[in-house]
Amino acid sequence: MTLVDQLPALQVAVPLIGAPLCALLGRPRLAWPFAVAVAWITFAIAIALLARVLAGGPIHYTMGGWPPVLGIEYVIDPLNALVLVLVSGMAAVIMPAVRLGIDVEVVHRARHLFLTVALLALAGMLGIAITGDVFNLYVFLEISSLASYALVAMGVDRRATRAAFNYLILGTIGATFILIGVGLAYMMTGTLNMGDMATRLAGAADTAPVQAALAFILVGAGIKFAIFPAHAWMPNAYTYAPSLVSAFFGATATKIGAYILIRFVYSVFGADFSFDVMKIDWVLVPLGLAGAVFGSIVAVWQDDLRRMLAYSSVAQVGYIAAAIGYGNHDGLVAAIIHVFNHGLMKGALFLVMACVIFRLGKADMASFRGLGRRMPVTMGCFVAAGLSMIGVPATVGFISKWYLVTGAIEAGLWPVAVVIVASSLIAVIYIWRVVEAAYFTEPPPGGDAVAEAPATLLAPTVVLTALCIVFGLATGLTVGVAGEAAGVLGVAP
Amino acid sequence: MDILAAVDAHAVQWGAIVLLMIGLYIVMTRHNLIKKVVGLNIFQTAVFLFYISVAWVREGTAPIVDEDAELYSNPLPHVLILTAIVVSVATMALALALIVRIRESYGSIEEDEMARVDESGRR
Numbered sequence: 001m002t003l004v005d006q007l008p009a010l011q012v013a014v015p016l017i018g019a020p021l022c023a024l025l026g027r028p029r030l031a032w033p034f035a036v037a038v039a040w041i042t043f044a045i046a047i048a049l050l051a052r053v054l055a056g057g058p059i060h061y062t063m064g065g066w067p068p069v070l071g072i073e074y075v076i077d078p079l080n081a082l083v084l085v086l087v088s089g090m091a092a093v094i095m096p097a098v099r100l101g102i103d104v105e106v107v108h109r110a111r112h113l114f115l116t117v118a119l120l121a122l123a124g125m126l127g128i129a130i131t132g133d134v135f136n137l138y139v140f141l142e143i144s145s146l147a148s149y150a151l152v153a154m155g156v157d158r159r160a161t162r163a164a165f166n167y168l169i170l171g172t173i174g175a176t177f178i179l180i181g182v183g184l185a186y187m188m189t190g191t192l193n194m195g196d197m198a199t200r201l202a203g204a205a206d207t208a209p210v211q212a213a214l215a216f217i218l219v220g221a222g223i224k225f226a227i228f229p230a231h232a233w234m235p236n237a238y239t240y241a242p243s244l245v246s247a248f249f250g251a252t253a254t255k256i257g258a259y260i261l262i263r264f265v266y267s268v269f270g271a272d273f274s275f276d277v278m279k280i281d282w283v284l285v286p287l288g289l290a291g292a293v294f295g296s297i298v299a300v301w302q303d304d305l306r307r308m309l310a311y312s313s314v315a316q317v318g319y320i321a322a323a324i325g326y327g328n329h330d331g332l333v334a335a336i337i338h339v340f341n342h343g344l345m346k347g348a349l350f351l352v353m354a355c356v357i358f359r360l361g362k363a364d365m366a367s368f369r370g371l372g373r374r375m376p377v378t379m380g381c382f383v384a385a386g387l388s389m390i391g392v393p394a395t396v397g398f399i400s401k402w403y404l405v406t407g408a409i410e411a412g413l414w415p416v417a418v419v420i421v422a423s424s425l426i427a428v429i430y431i432w433r434v435v436e437a438a439y440f441t442e443p444p445p446g447g448d449a450v451a452e453a454p455a456t457l458l459a460p461t462v463v464l465t466a467l468c469i470v471f472g473l474a475t476g477l478t479v480g481v482a483g484e485a486a487g488v489l490g491v492a493p
Numbered sequence: 494m495d496i497l498a499a500v501d502a503h504a505v506q507w508g509a510i511v512l513l514m515i516g517l518y519i520v521m522t523r524h525n526l527i528k529k530v531v532g533l534n535i536f537q538t539a540v541f542l543f544y545i546s547v548a549w550v551r552e553g554t555a556p557i558v559d560e561d562a563e564l565y566s567n568p569l570p571h572v573l574i575l576t577a578i579v580v581s582v583a584t585m586a587l588a589l590a591l592i593v594r595i596r597e598s599y600g601s602i603e604e605d606e607m608a609r610v611d612e613s614g615r616r
Contacts, residue, residue, distance in 0.1 A: 165588065168588055
């Protein structure tokens with residue numbers, strides 16, 4: 001056994017061990033460089049795993065050498081390798097900004113624990129993505145969720161604690177629903193290993209417990225995924241959490257929900273059962289479209305830009321949900337691509353908010369007046385990532401929209417394609433409102449001291465924005481991996 | 494009589510479902526945060542009960558190796574639920590800690606009063 005063979009275990013173990021060490025180091029001055037190193041090592045491991053999966057097919061890792069089915073197995077295929085790269089990459093890019101960000105946006109008494117909790121959230125999300133055991137998935141889900149509630153509560157606004165409490169209530173209900181679903185599936189199969197469960201479930205498709213299991217997991221994952229109308233926890237949580245937390249969760253938390261849904265629907269229960277017997281497309285497509293329209297329209301009326309971005313996320317989650325519901329190859333590819341691409345854009349946009357809040361203390365419409373001249377690089381990033389949110393060619397948003405629309409047409413769902421385009425046009429309105437304030441109104445008097453945010457905040461913003469364009473032009477990686485992932489999940493083109 | 498027979502055969506599962514509904518109902522209808530947490534706890538405990546009921550094997554004994562025993566209950570759900578109980582305790586601890594913070598900054602743990610504080614703060 002060489003170190004390379006242990007990469008799947010290290011993927012989760014490095015941040016999980018890093019978290020308490022951060023707490024021992026105490027002061028952010030010491031802990032921060034350590035946390036940055038942990039995040040980048042984790043990212044490097046994720047890239048190595050993706051490269052190995054693309055070169056040699058899925059990796060099966062048995063935890064502690066216990067044979068699969070008895071012990072916990074980690075299985076890495078192109079789908080979760082991509083999710084691992086997204087989650088750890090976001091952590092690696094955002095972590096350097098934390099040093100300055102926590103001084104402004106985290107309540108004083110929680111600062112020394114911020115990095116610890118952030119690494120726990122990272123470890124939990126990576127664990128969800130990498131594990132091949134359904135109960136292990138639940139445990140990691142709760143690790144990441146509990147850390148998420150704590151991170152949201154660290155915001156300086158007192159409403160952050162209320163938002164965190166509501167997030168905790170809804171998140172726990174969601175996770176417990178997944179636990180019920182897992183229990184019902186275990187009851188019928190006697191196994192917790194995803195691969196083993198999939199083969200055994202195939203023979204029990206017409207039993208009520210198995211059908212109830214998928215229903216419970218659909219609702220539970222739907223709450224984590226913030227599918228309309230189960231999105232209620234998200235707007236407040238993203239508005240009052242520290243912006244860097246919003247950037248990380250906006251890019252990853254709902255994506256993990258999407259991953260759980262895709263994994264259970266396609267890998268564990270199988271597309272035939274999910275679509276032919278359970279007709280989940282009748283749930284996912286209408287709710288996804290309702291969320292896409294509702295989220296976009298509500299976003300237009302928001303004064304706080306972080307709340308606007310949160311409602312925009314409701315809309316984007318709707319696209320992903322609808323795409324999962326198409327049940328065809330292009331739809332699944334669109335869902336996987338959009339999970340990745342939307343992570344990049346929302347991460348970039350929330351980092352812009354972090355930069356603005358660092359200088360101005362808030363992110364309402366009024367504080368963006370005339371900002372195009374005072375923070376040109378930051379606003380340039382907002383415009384580029386905003387165009388990507390709309391779906392303009394040469395950005396990642398366009399690639400997503402292209403597959404979302406072609407997938408809908410291939411599935412014979414013309415009205416769906418129309419709704420997606422219409423919802424994107426509404427995105428033009430809410431992005432334009434900010435552009436108009438930033439570039440076409442005079443700055444308020446007396447704000448001459450406002451300048452660009454420091455480099456440690458600005459650099460991550462620029463990097464993510466640049467990636468929005470790089471992956472919009474060089475689509476080979478995302479589309480290629482998503483195509484392979486769809487193939488492994490048994491959905492042929 | 495059919496209903497009674499069905500209830501009798503799955504009494505524990507029916508009990509779990511009733512508890513599940515009671516818990517969810519409390520979470521959704523109460524405006525006091527402590528009561529919400531109590532409801533959430535009942536809801537989670539109902540799921541634990543359901544798991545344990547699944548583990549039971551007719552005529553089976555406790556899963557401890559014994560020469561006389563031929564049939565054992567399934568120990569795996571018990572172990573799973575031990576983990577889930579730990580998770581539940583952590584959730585309760587975090588929820589109560591959040592309530593303490595909310596009480597400090599709002600002076601109340603009633604949702605409508607908190608909403609009123611937020612409204613007046615905005616003006």
